[in-house]
């Protein structure tokens with residue numbers, strides 16, 4: 526069987542170095558707020574070309590801490606609105622809701638699956654304080670139009686960079702494009718830890734300091750608490766693992782791009798809509814997502830031919846029970862996407878023969 530994502534094989538690729546790193550931490554006797562985290566934060570800042578990285582417990586926390594810090598800084602307050610794409614993974618919305626801010630959904634562009642810049646302005650109100658763009662599936666969502674809207678209305682631009690570490694916009698990395706970015710090192714992400722982990726990246730020194738404080742019980746000096754903070758820290762073991770894996774991220778991305786290029790060149794089937802790419806450097810192929818009017822049949826066919834696929838995502842946030850207040854809203858493009866998308870296997874450890882097999886099988890799909 527061709528697995529959707531073989532995490533065991535991904536870890537195996539650098540297992541000696543990873544074990545060495547983990548052992549180093551075990552033997553050090555120091556497990557939190559130490560040098561491993563500092564070193565990783567510095568390397569990730571270099572990688573993203575930002576001044577500050579703050580390691581946190583996961584990607585959702587990274588996003589919610591950014592918003593919480595903006596509230597503490599007086600940039601926004603409870604009840605204010607944050608614009609977010611309607612087809613994102615629910616975590617983007619949860620970060621907004623948890624801070625008692627209101628997510629305002631905007632349809633994506635059906636070609637890129639990223640927020641449609643043309644539809645942002647019409648939902649802006651006096652309560653709008655930020656736009657959260659999501660680099661969905663690994664394709665950078667940032668562009669000059671979105672920046673112009675932020676500048677015109679004085680909005681903060683927050684990047685949900687969970688899926689696009691290493692993507693570039695005119696040579697600049699995601700994570701450095703907005704005012705602040707949250708990223709995730711969930712094991713299945715392009716830069717994955719061996720457990721939960723995440724980070725905030727920013728060039729804003731006061732935001733960075735506040736996020737760090739909020740993530741550590743609202744405390745800068747031990748046992749002195751300035752804010753009602755939370756405990757959301759990157760631990761030393763995960764930081765050590767991430768430092769190893771960061772060294773190979775660009776090579777891993779190249780492999781993903783090679784596989785995506787092969788799929789895009791050789792998958793020829795009128796039943797299947799291939800992903801649209803704005804600029805090659807903008808896409809790091811966290812997922813290779815195709816669309817098919819009869820997705821269920823395509824998925825069944827691929828499974829029966831030994832190819833594992835997943836759906837990202839089957840239910841949009843506004844149709845979730847957790848967001849019952851949004852259930853009556855209609856987002857036809859988002860709903861079409863959720864009904865038709867299917868993610869084919871892609872990862873840095875996929876073999877050429879597996880790629881060829883996926884192409885061959887997908888090309889053999891007939892919808893009848």
Ligand SMILES: *Cc1c(COP(=O)(O)O)cnc(C)c1O
Nearest residue numbers: 583584585614616617687709711
């Ligand atoms: C994975 C993900 C998150 C959340 O990250 P976790 O580390 O799982 O909390 C947020 N947004 C998007 C788009 C994601 O894919």
